[in-house]
Amino acid sequence: MKKQIFAVLAAAVLGTAALSGCSSEDKNTSEKTATLTIPAAASLTDVTEDIAEKYKEKEPNVELRFSYGSSGALQTQIEEGADADVFMSAAQKQMDALSKKNLINKKSRTNLLENKLVLIVPKGSKTSVKTFEDLADSGVKKVALGEPKAVPVGQYSEGVFQKLGILDKIKKKANYGSDVRQVLTWVESGEVDCGVVYMTDAKISKKIKVVCEAPKKAADPVIYPVAVLKDSRHQKEAQKFVDYLKTDEILKLFESYGFQRIK
Incomplete structure (x- = not known):
């Protein structure tokens, strides 16, 4: 009889331990790292890598996973249901499109940064180009630009050329890149005579030379908005x-990479 009682008590103790173990495991599960997926404009690549390191120190239970590309391509991915939490765009146009489709948390939307549009040439280039208007000259054969339908730097560039009255001439010389970093790469390699990128992209390269900024009379503000996505599971x-x-x-930190605060 005593042996039976002992066996019952032992089973009860083991059961309690098992339940305790499950409770502890559940607690650990609840404390697992939350992963934020962040589609971000290609021009934000370098600075956001630094931000991710700093944020890990501040929020060790949150992992930041950035996905880089042209803002237009990222917008399309979000519209098609890509799993994402925060969108960092290089233009208002793409954020506006998502807002109209009710895909962002509108109260979270913030105009975070401003950038500048610049004309660049390969380092060591002997070109006589000094202004955006000079790109219409016959001596310039190839101009690298972002693809205007999806790449904000291409949209901003076309806007400048349109206001300067030389867009038709530039289109005949244009090599269109899938994002601003491809434009930068083409200029670095000397595959083109010149290209138009953001000031922040020009700052990270030692293989190019900045000729000038886009003329203020023709350049629209380059604004970077950010917002939480409506379907984020980590609001x-x-x-x-x-x-x-x-x-x-x-x-x-953004300023150290060449971005400007919104005034």
Whole structure:
């Protein structure tokens, strides 16, 4: 009889231990890292890599996973149901499109940064090009631009050429890249005579030379908006990250890469 009682008590103890173990495992599961997927414009590649490192120190239970490309391509991916939490665009157009389709948390939307459009040539180039208007000259054979239907830097560039009255001439010389980094690569390699990129992209390369900024009379502001996506499964964490991007510390980091604060 005593042996039977002992066996029952032992089973009860083991059962309690098993339940305790499950409870502990559930607790650990609830503390697992939340992963934020962030589609971001290609021109944000370098600075966001630094931001990810800093954020890991601040929020060790949150992992940032960036996906880079042209803002237009990223917009399409989001519209098609790609799993994403925060969108960082290089233009208002793509964010506006998502807003109209009710795919972003509109209260979270913020105009975060401003950039500049610049004309670049390969380092060591002997070209006589000094202005955007000079690209219409017959001596310029190939101009690298972002594809205007999907790449904001291409849209901004076309806007400048349109206002300068030389768009038709530029189109005949244009090599269209899938994002701003491809444009930069073509100029670095000397495959083209010149190209139009953002100031921030020009700053990271030692293989090109900046000729000039786009003329203010023809250039629209280059604004980078950011927003939490409506279908994000991590709304709280996503909003916290967007708020972090607006802190003085991170805005200074953006400035070190050539971006400007929105005034």
